Every structure is written in C-alpha cells, then in structure tokens.
Amino acid sequence: MEESRQGKPQVIETDAVVIGGGLSGTAAAIHLARAGFRVVCIEQRKEISRIVGESLDWSAPELFANLGFPMKELVDTEVATWKRHITVAQNDGSSKEFLPGAWLAERPWNVEVRTLHLDRDRTDACLRKTARKLGVTTLHERVADFAVLDEHDSRARRILGLRTAQGTFVRASWFVDASGSDASLLAKRFELKSVAFGPRKVAIWAHLPTPEWVEGTTLYMVPSQGEYMEWVWEIPVRPGLSSVGYIAPGSSVKFQRAAGMGTQDILVRQCGHFARLKEIVERGSEVETATTTFLCRTYEGVCGTNWLIVGEAASQSDPITGNGVTAALRHAEEATALIRRYRHRGTIPSFARSLYNYRVSTVGLYFNSLIEKFFYQPTLRDRLGFFGTARIYTVPAWLMNLVYTRMRPRESVIRTVAITSILNVIRFSTWLAFQFGLLLPSRCQSPRDRKSSPSKEPVYAM
Numbered sequence: 001m002e003e004s005r006q007g008k009p010q011v012i013e014t015d016a017v018v019i020g021g022g023l024s025g026t027a028a029a030i031h032l033a034r035a036g037f038r039v040v041c042i043e044q045r046k047e048i049s050r051i052v053g054e055s056l057d058w059s060a061p062e063l064f065a066n067l068g069f070p071m072k073e074l075v076d077t078e079v080a081t082w083k084r085h086i087t088v089a090q091n092d093g094s095s096k097e098f099l100p101g102a103w104l105a106e107r108p109w110n111v112e113v114r115t116l117h118l119d120r121d122r123t124d125a126c127l128r129k130t131a132r133k134l135g136v137t138t139l140h141e142r143v144a145d146f147a148v149l150d151e152h153d154s155r156a157r158r159i160l161g162l163r164t165a166q167g168t169f170v171r172a173s174w175f176v177d178a179s180g181s182d183a184s185l186l187a188k189r190f191e192l193k194s195v196a197f198g199p200r201k202v203a204i205w206a207h208l209p210t211p212e213w214v215e216g217t218t219l220y221m222v223p224s225q226g227e228y229m230e231w232v233w234e235i236p237v238r239p240g241l242s243s244v245g246y247i248a249p250g251s252s253v254k255f256q257r258a259a260g261m262g263t264q265d266i267l268v269r270q271c272g273h274f275a276r277l278k279e280i281v282e283r284g285s286e287v288e289t290a291t292t293t294f295l296c297r298t299y300e301g302v303c304g305t306n307w308l309i310v311g312e313a314a315s316q317s318d319p320i321t322g323n324g325v326t327a328a329l330r331h332a333e334e335a336t337a338l339i340r341r342y343r344h345r346g347t348i349p350s351f352a353r354s355l356y357n358y359r360v361s362t363v364g365l366y367f368n369s370l371i372e373k374f375f376y377q378p379t380l381r382d383r384l385g386f387f388g389t390a391r392i393y394t395v396p397a398w399l400m401n402l403v404y405t406r407m408r409p410r411e412s413v414i415r416t417v418a419i420t421s422i423l424n425v426i427r428f429s430t431w432l433a434f435q436f437g438l439l440l441p442s443r444c445q446s447p448r449d450r451k452s453s454p455s456k457e458p459v460y461a462m
C-alpha cells in the first residue's frame, strides 16, 4: 500500500476508509479497490507479526480464492499446509480423528473436504502486497474519534469523517471498521449492545520446529473434569514448523503466574501433559512465546447508513471453532458488496442493514453458544466424553459451513431467513440438550472414550 506522508496534520478526502489493517480490513480494502474505490486503510501498527488464526474451517478457502489466492497456490508457495482432518487428543494417549465424510466430495454435493492451515505472517504479507498493487493507501496512525451526523438517532447516524491521534482528518463517503475485538471502535463509540460468552481467556503460543508433522490440526484437551475447559493446539503452519498454543480462562493463567511461572513456563508445563507436545517443546531450544487475551463477544447493529463493522470488531468467535478467519473474510466480502451496490445512493437501505446485522450476529451467537455449551462448560462434556461431544459438535459446525457456502444469503431475504432459522433451531436444541444434561449424573471418564483409546479409526461426522 502506498505510504502516506507523515508529519504535519493533514486532511485527506477519499471514497472509502478502512480502519485496521488486519485480515478483515485488508480483505475489505482489496474488494473495494478492485471495484474502483479510492481506499485509505488506517493501521496504527507499522509491524504486524506473530499473528494467530492459523487453522481454517471448510468455508475459508473459497473466500481466499475470491481474493485471488487459490488453495493450491498457497500450499505450493509454503504459505499454507493442507488440513485434512482434526484430531482430538487426551492426556491418557487416546485420540480420534474427525473429518468430513468422503461422500461429500462426490456428486451432487461436490464439497471440497480439504482446507488449510496458514502461516499468517506470510498470508497477511501477501494480502497487503495485493492491496498495495491495487493502489490502497495505508496511513500508519491511530484512529481517535469520528465526526458523526445525527449522533443520537441510531437509525440515521452518519459518519462524515474521522480524526487520528496524530491530527489527520479523513473525510469519506464510506467507513469500514475492522479494528479488531479489543478496539471495536464503532461498537464502543455507538454503545452497541453485545452478548458475551464465557470468561475473558488468555492465549499463549509459540512457533516450534516439528520435523514429523501431519496434515491436520490437533486439539489437546487439558484434563479438566467438572471445570471450565483448557486446551492446547498444534497447527502445522508450514512444512516443519508448527504453532503450539494454550488457551485458558484468565483466572487460571493468573493462578499459574502467582505460582511464579512466566508465559514460557506455563506453555511448557501445559504441553508436558501430552507426550508428543512434551517432545516438541523439549526439542525447541528456546520457546519464544506470544500472548493475547480475548473475550468471545458478538455485537448487534453492526451496519449503519454509511458504515459497517467487520471481523472481530463485529464478532469474536472462540478460536476452537476455527471460524474467525472465515467470519473476517465473509464480513469483508458482504460488507463491501453492500457498499458497491449502494455506492451511488450513498446510503445503505434499512432492510439491507438489518439483513447484514442479522447474519453477522446469528452466526457469531451460533458458534460461540455451541462451543461454550458442548466444550467449555463441563455439563455435556463430562457426560458424553470429549470424543462424544466432538462427534456431536462437528456435525452442525460442518453443516453450517456447507449450508452458508451453498446458499450465499447475501441480500436475499428468503435465504437469510432460512439460514438463520436453521442456525437458531440448532442453537435452541443445544440449549435444550444442555438443560437436560444438567439433570443427568456426570461420569468421570466416558467408557466410550476409554474403549476408543487404541483406535485410530477416523470418525466421519456426516
């Protein structure tokens, strides 16, 4: 992207402003620039590295292809590796593979049953290069405030421009907020309602050499009978290099820190529960960790007259869903399609805003509530076992990807209502199962889990 002149305060006039140069912001900037908009992307950081969001769900590759990055090219250039399955592993050595049924790849479904793991630093660099080639201008400043017309009328409020902390004023017709979950600039500025799931969590991760890697994501379930779940991921981001990360509630990490452990010690200790991970961390001479905290939260009302919120600024999905990247790219695609469509009118009509809002919030609520009830809370997990819950969860998760990709709801009222109704019915059924589970006695370890320990047979969820 073309770098702006730094230094004295300036006024910039453009067609569209994208706030945030993460995945959702860069994708939105590319779509808009391709449609002929003059785009300014405002990103506060000059260097972005050690990015998470590496294991993709089955909808993401098509969204990358729409940006000009087909799966095979990403794998051939070692920006990505194939993800052919998910393995759920426990510390007693038992594990099970989960993968979409082979029949899905056949007619009439013709579903691509492979997806990808990404080296995010390389992927995001490729996207930024594309944006730059398309003439997107990047301003490395921090957005501090917005000039808003009809501030107190939530249906009519319109953004006229924004001011950065460095004093630049940027005036535009369209605004896309891709500022991520921590900042969520417009949601906070307009005090949008939100629904949060679970406690604030901490993620600690490192990239470690793994000469013996497999083409799949492995989720290691840290023992947590009767407690909120903690887990470790192993994702081969490129041949011979894996991302290994630990996720736990903030209170758990605080407890470990209080015992005198640093982030590196915590990651090494949690990996020590699993023979394979223990070997990986012990082999890596130095484990250089990165840390972040996040709260799974979905905002309502994420589209206004001339502004839209995309990516984690609109809805943060739990990382275990593998839906964050898909949501970011899908929001970017759908939001910019609305801007393109209503470009000459200058205002997004209220029915189109409602449909976008409804899709973003329904999908966010769907993934977060299912994962919270099936995995994080012990109620169903302790009664069905990790493998049992994983078996049940993967069916609606894959179905959701299949249905959304095939139906392409975009601005169709019927399709939006159909898909959101399906998701709401599944969510309600999960809630019912959860309530029912509360009435049943818990079992310490599922006999089915114990029996399946030596088995390496994959589970076909559909």
Ligand SMILES: Cc1cc2nc3c(=O)[nH]c(=O)nc-3n(C[C@H](O)[C@H](O)[C@H](O)COP(=O)(O)OP(=O)(O)OC[C@H]3O[C@@H](n4cnc5c(N)ncnc54)[C@H](O)[C@@H]3O)c2cc1C
Binding pocket: 019, 020, 021, 022, 023, 024, 025, 042, 043, 044, 045, 048, 052, 053, 054, 055, 056, 057, 141, 142, 143, 144, 178, 179, 180, 181, 183, 185, 203, 292, 294, 310, 311, 312, 313, 319, 320, 321, 322, 323, 324, 325, 326, 328
């Ligand atoms: C621990 C963890 C693991 C994850 N794992 C997965 C996974 O395996 N699979 C998956 O699909 N997803 C995963 N995700 C989610 C995925 O990483 C994100 O959904 C994705 O990166 C999209 O992010 P984004 O562009 O919306 O926001 P971000 O990447 O947060 O980008 C926001 C940008 O806005 C900038 N910004 C913020 N405020 C301002 C301001 N005031 N002015 C200017 N710029 C500003 C920030 O500097 C930042 O660069 C994971 C997330 C976490 C936290």
